[in-house]
Amino acid sequence: GSPLIFHLISIEEFTIGGRGSDEILETLLKQQLLPTTVRTLRIGELSTLKSLDVKGLARLTYLQRLYIYDCPSLQF
Numbered sequence: 476g477s478p479l480i481f482h483l484i485s486i487e488e489f490t491i492g493g494r495g496s497d498e499i500l501e502t503l504l505k506q507q508l509l510p511t512t513v514r515t516l517r518i519g520e521l522s523t524l525k526s527l528d529v530k531g532l533a534r535l536t537y538l539q540r541l542y543i544y545d546c547p548s549l550q551f
Contacts, residue, residue, distance in 0.1 A: 496520075
C-alpha cells in the first residue's frame with residue numbers, strides 16, 4: 476500500500492489500538508513521528524505488539540500519562 480504520512484504538530488492526547496495498529500505504532504515511535512506535546516498516550520488492543528520503542532517514548536518530554544491495555548504479547 477501507499478506510505479502513511481502524518482503531520483502531527485500539537486496533540487496532547489493520542490490513542491491508538493485495534494486491528495492493524497501494531498505496525499502503525501511501531502512506525503510512529505521508531506521514526507519519532509509523535510509530537511513531543513503529547514501528554515496522554517493510550518495504547519490498547521494490540522494483540523501482536525511485542526515491544527515498545529523506548530527511544531520513541533523518551534522523546535515525549537511532556538508525557539504525563541501512559542496507559543497500556545489489552546496487549547497480551549507485550550514483553551518489552
